[in-house]
Amino acid sequence: MKQTMQAAYLPGNSTVVLKEVDIPVPGHGEVLIKMKSSTICGSDIRAIYREHLGKGPEGYQNKICGHEPAGQIVKCGPGLRRFKEGDRIIVYHISGCGVCNDCRRGYMISCTSPYRRAYGWQRDGGMAEYLLAEEKDLVLLPDELSYTDGAQVACGFGTVYEGLEKIGICGNDAVLVVGLGPVGLAACMLTKAMGASKIIGVDTVRERVDIAIDKKLVDHAFVTDDQAISKILALTGGMGVERAVDCSGHTSGRQLAVRATRKWGKIVLIGEGGTMELNPSPDLIHEQKTIYGSWVTNIWRMEELVERIVRWGIHPDQLVTNRFTLDQASDAFALMAGGKCGKVAVVFDEEIK
Template identity: 35%
Template sequence: MGENRIEIRRYPDPVPAPDEVVVRIKASGMCGSDLHHLHSDARSEAELVIEGHEPCGIVELVGDTVKPGQARVGDRVMVHHYDGCRTCEFCRSGRTQYCANGKVVFGGLNGDGAHADLMKVPAHTLIRLPDSLSFKTGAAVSCGTGTAFAAIERVGLTAEDTVAIFGQGPVGLSATMLAKAFGARVIALDVDAARLESAARFGADHVIDSSVEDPVAAVRALTRRGLGADKSLECSSVTSVREHAVQAIRPWGTACMVGVFGPLQISSDELIHHHKTIVGSLTFSKNQQEACALFVAERGLDVESLFTNEFGLDEAEQAYRLFDRRQIGKGVFVFD
């Protein structure tokens, strides 16, 4: 991807190194961050990688030093789409995305991803997929839904809380579904009617169309004494919406910035005089990815319904054209 172009190529089948596995991909989700790669400058031949960082499939080959406890042929797995030095504090804690010593991001940055029949990854990146979950659900958990789960944990959401979720794209909708399963009262905000309909279907107690209502005033009107939500999640990456996510929480409340890229502009008075807390949350740890999958399985959440469109890999150009124009919600490539 790059310069608004998509190219489909044929590559030799990957062969695992001693500590690696090859996964036969069954489902590979499309992510909004893929569009940044699509519109980026051209890459050199050496910089080109296979896209797709929401992988889910079946282990097909294992390297000579991979232990049975790590992976066996036939295992149903997700992939934590990062590798690193494997020795720093972040790698050892499973938060490999923060490694500063040669981080690899599979599927878009500097490692080949899952928009292919086969994907080669280190065995330590594998997360078992519960038997009750579909491969498409596993693909969703491998990025967007897992990201929402980690953000919910970041703010310490409880059943006593009212949470305002700004942006009802795939991550925001995941957060709405998960927050309801946590027992919280959920206020979902967006400017798109179809997304708000999805939010209501996924359990939101209230939906607010920010294009016709003042979002901050609307959230406050739905909360105790008009003070604001206890927590908020910002999933749109829009600067003005980030500001709304902070303004809409009560004094001593917490706002979590989940959407990536772009500036954050907040008045210091909003933070100091109202003693608010702003936190950030970037994707998830390996342990959180596993915990998210188990949470979804135990509560029978219909995460698969986040995907609005399925494609074959030969339809990639059309799929991303539709995605870029927001003519579809969230797409997924499926493999026989």
């Protein structure tokens, strides 16, 4: 007789549907993971929860949702080479073909093969009691970190770390973070850990600014207005920041990130969607600025980030402002969709606080 579990699906009309489904059995090279924490990403809200807007890599195919999973291996299929029953793990949330150029670089996010399937999008994700995953998609979670720390790394923190590595962060840098949602808060926490000399955060939502200040992630933060550039210049001796990170995904936020950056500075765009209107000569060319685009991260850098987080003594789960159980998933997604909170997590067993 097959055993069943509870699992969450997103029909696309700003609701969550809970279903009873069979617990999967791991095959060759696969593991069955007892879920411990699964956090909600803004991409879930943008492309699946409200309505199914995603196509291609973001094409939701009526699977169990959740692409930020962490848990413990409880059953192994044959043919495993590294991981074993009892291991605490994070799931890199894109399962690529494994043999294309991008996959061989570790960037399964950029795999264009028809074999590419993202957890929570084209294959079952982490909003269930158990998750079936391929061994090649796993990252070991050290005992020093909680499962909710790990779930944060699975997408949000990994995505931010990739972007920060592209622009480089050190003690010489004043850093502007535009957009203080969960990704922006992660950017503040990581830039601080990486030694930035000054962190300035802006957002259009007062509650998000307050979270950044309350959690001591920034040196200065304010609700953006038409005086935002002047305020940032005043905080940087009239020069502007050396590095800027846009997590807003909005043209106004991106313009602010570029124009508040000083000559020879670097900007990374992480926030998805929207447009970007600039005046290339005054905004970029004459100022010798560089803009980077950054999409998720690669799996080896995710392993590196886990090591760094332990070394830095930080905990991504501190950015989780609200925790829910799986049967409360509807409330969890509704809160996240409201845009006035930090990170939202669906937690299981010992992660329930």
